[in-house]
Amino acid sequence: MYIDIHCHLDVEQFEKDLGQVIKNAEQADLKVILTNGTNSDSNKAALKLAKKYDLVRAALGIYPEHAHELDVDQEIEFIKKHKDEIVAIGEVGLDGIDKTNFEEQKKCFQKMIDLAKELDLPVVIHSRKAESVCIEMLQASKIKKVLLHCFCGKKKLIERAAKLGYYFSVPTNVVRAENFQSLIRNVPITQLFAETDAPWLSPFKEKRNEPAFVVESYKEIAKQKKMDPEEVKKSIFMNWQKLF
Ligand SMILES: [Zn+2]
Numbered sequence: 001m002y003i004d005i006h007c008h009l010d011v012e013q014f015e016k017d018l019g020q021v022i023k024n025a026e027q028a029d030l031k032v033i034l035t036n037g038t039n040s041d042s043n044k045a046a047l048k049l050a051k052k053y054d055l056v057r058a059a060l061g062i063y064p065e066h067a068h069e070l071d072v073d074q075e076i077e078f079i080k081k082h083k084d085e086i087v088a089i090g091e092v093g094l095d096g097i098d099k100t101n102f103e104e105q106k107k108c109f110q111k112m113i114d115l116a117k118e119l120d121l122p123v124v125i126h127s128r129k130a131e132s133v134c135i136e137m138l139q140a141s142k143i144k145k146v147l148l149h150c151f152c153g154k155k156k157l158i159e160r161a162a163k164l165g166y167y168f169s170v171p172t173n174v175v176r177a178e179n180f181q182s183l184i185r186n187v188p189i190t191q192l193f194a195e196t197d198a199p200w201l202s203p204f205k206e207k208r209n210e211p212a213f214v215v216e217s218y219k220e221i222a223k224q225k226k227m228d229p230e231e232v233k234k235s236i237f238m239n240w241q242k243l244f
Contacts, residue, residue: 001029001031001233001237002028002029002030002031002194002214002215002218002233002236003030003031003032003033003034003193003194003214003236003237003240004025004030004032004033004034004194004195004196004198004211004214005032005034005147005149005169005193005194005195005240006034006036006090006091006124006147006149006150006169006171006193006195006196006197007033007034007035007036007195007196007197007198007199007209007211008035008036008038008042008197008198008199008200009021009033009035009046009049009056009198009211010035010037010041010042010045010046010049011042011199013199013208014199014210018049021210021211021212022053022055022056022211024210024211024212025055025210025211025212026055027212028211028212028214028215030055030211030212030214031055031237032055032057032240033053033055033056033057033211034056034057034058034059034087034088034124035049035050035056035057035058035059036059036061036090036091036124037058037059037060037061037090037091038061038062038063038066038091039062039063039066039070039075040070040075040078043060043061043075043078043079046058046059046060047060047082047085047086050085050086051085057086057087058085058086058087059086059087059088059089059090059091059124060078060079060082060086060089060090061079061089061090061091061092061112061124062075062092062108062112063091063092063095063126064092064093064094064095064105064108064109064126065095065098065101065105067101067104067105067107067108067109068101068104068105072107072108072111073111076111076112076115079115080115080119083119083121086121087121087122087244088116088121088122088123088124088147088244089112089115089116089119089121089122089123089124090122090123090124090125090147090149091124091125091126091149092108092109092112092113092123092124092125092126093109093125093126093127093130093134094106094109094126094127094128094130094133094134094137095126095128095129095130096128096129096130096133097128097129102130106133106137109134109137110137110141113137113138113141113143114141116143116145117141117143120145121145122145122146122147122167122243122244123138123143123145123146123147124147124149125138125146125147125148125149125151126149126150127148127151127152127153128150128152129152131151131152131153131154131157132153132157134148135153135157135160135161135164138164138166139164144165145243146161146164146165146166146167147166147167147168147169147193147243148161148166148167148168148169149169149171149195149197150169150171150195150197150201151168151183152179155182155186158183158186158187159186162186162187162188162191165191166191167191167192167193167239167243168183168187168191168192168193169192169193169194169195170183170184170192170193170194170195170217170220170221171195171196171197171201171217172194172195172196172197172198172201172202172203172209172213172214172216172217173201173202173203174203174216174217174220175203175216175220180220181220181224184220184221184224184225185224185225189221189225189227189232189235189236190235190238190239191239192221192235192236192239193236193239193240194214194217194218194221194236195214195217196209196210196211196213196214196217197209198210198211198213203216203217218232218233218236221236
């Protein structure tokens with residue numbers, strides 16, 4: 001009963017063989033795959049995929065880099081209309097790599113936090129190179145149900161977010177990324193999830209990532225926590241039931 005808590009099944013890398021990818025996930029004993037929307041088209045695609053495959057659930061959001069190029073309020077209306085078909089708001093947040101439209105990113109992010117609160121859904125956060133601003137905004141909003149995807153903040157910030165009760169998901173490239181290995185050690189198992197961020201962040205070099213590979217994150221969590229792999233599976237499944 002594995003869960004891939006964050007990936008992108010609607011992208012072109014899966015266009016040719018998504019059916020097979022889902023089969024691989026079933027065979028690997030995945031029970032849930034949470035695909036995340038990033039803009040209008042991607043949100044529509046996520047809803048379709050969730051309808052088509054039992055295993056797939058949808059999160060709808062606006063990726064920070066798209067915040068300035070679409071009508072945010074219109075997208076929010078779309079999400080509200082489909083609130084019963086989704087389990088989270090995501091992927092949303094801030095990306096500080098290109099700060100050209102950072103103010104627009106912040107405005108959009110705040111609206112998405114407010115939306116998640118209004119709908120009482122967890123919010124899935126992207127926070128690359130903007131980790132502290134993200135935590136500031138989340139804390140100020142008093143939102144409780146937060147999942148920090150691929151979080152690269154420093155140890156102090158990780159501890160602060162963990163104290164706030166936020167959840168973290170460990171991506172599959174953890175097999176070679178020391179920062180995520182130490183994140184596992186610094187966050188209680190009751191606040192951890194595993195993700196692939198497929199098709200990206202593969203655990204295997206030169207190979208496209210897919211939900212079935214989430215098993216590699218689980219293995220690393222068991223190793224870093226010195227836990228029995230079965231216990232890790234059970235704990236993460238309980239986290240799923242609690243947060244979603
Ligand atoms: Zn993502």
